[in-house]
Amino acid sequence: MNNIFKFFTPKDKKFQPLFEQAGSNVLKISEALFLALSTKDLEKRKEYIKEIERLEHVGDDITHSIFLELSKNFITPFDREDIHALASAVDDIADYIHASASNIELYNITNIGDAMIKLAELLVEMCTDLDKAIKELRSFKNIRVIADACVRINSGENQADYVCNIAIARLFEFETNAIELIKQKEVLQTLEMATDKCEDAANVLESILVKNA
Structure with a gap:
């Protein structure tokens, strides 16, 4: 019956493009963070942090569009709760990355340790996987991905x-x-929270997979 229902359900032309934009955007934010933390040039770091802020605003607009479509459409490609949860989790990743970068600038942290760079690297890897997985929601043909x-x-x-x-x-x-300990600890924990939100997004994807594959 589920397959029959899918056959008669119109192809999603609203949510999937928005989710793909959100996935691509959060990957760009993670990459900008990694570049910001990796560079020794403080002016370049400021430029990357400014780009993170811009991309975070882009992500907010995409999330708002998803919620708006959710309020207007009765038929959705998968459960409404999962749409809301996935959009929120992806938005939260961007928020915590933005908060991490902003705090580095606000606290005037110039000593970026290996742990911060490693966390940023892990975020790039996780957001890359998230972006790939979201793209596969379009057809569910490669559920193994x-x-x-x-x-x-x-x-x-x-x-x-x-x-x-x-x-x-x-x-x-x-x-x-x-004081330096408190500042460093705050940034480390905020970066780690961004990875928690990546896991939240993955958990929603697994829920969608179980219900729709």
Whole structure:
């Protein structure tokens, strides 16, 4: 019956393009973050952080469009709750990346440690997988791509937890400046929260996969 229903359901021309825009945008944000943290040039870092802010606003507009379509359309490509949850999770990733970058600038953090760069690298990998998985929602022809991406995202989040915990432990062991410790810890935890939101998005994708594959 589910296959028959899909046959008669009009092809989605609204939600999928918006989700693909959101996936592509959050990948761009993660890449800009990695570049911002990797560069030693403080002026270039400011430029990348400004680009992150711009892309975060783009993501907000896409999320708003998804919610607007959700309020206007009775028939949706998959469960309304999953649409809302996936859009929210992707938006949250962008928000936490933006918060991390903004705090680095606001707190005037110039010493970017290896742990921050590693977390940014993991975010790029996770957002790459998220972008690939979202594209596969268009047809569900390659469900293995979605499933494998979700596994890698979950693994990435576990790695991020470890990297963050070790980095904070070392801060308490070696950082003698209490203010610097607080600033570094705040950024590390915000970056780690961005990876948590990647895992949230993967969990929604797995839910969609189970219901629709």
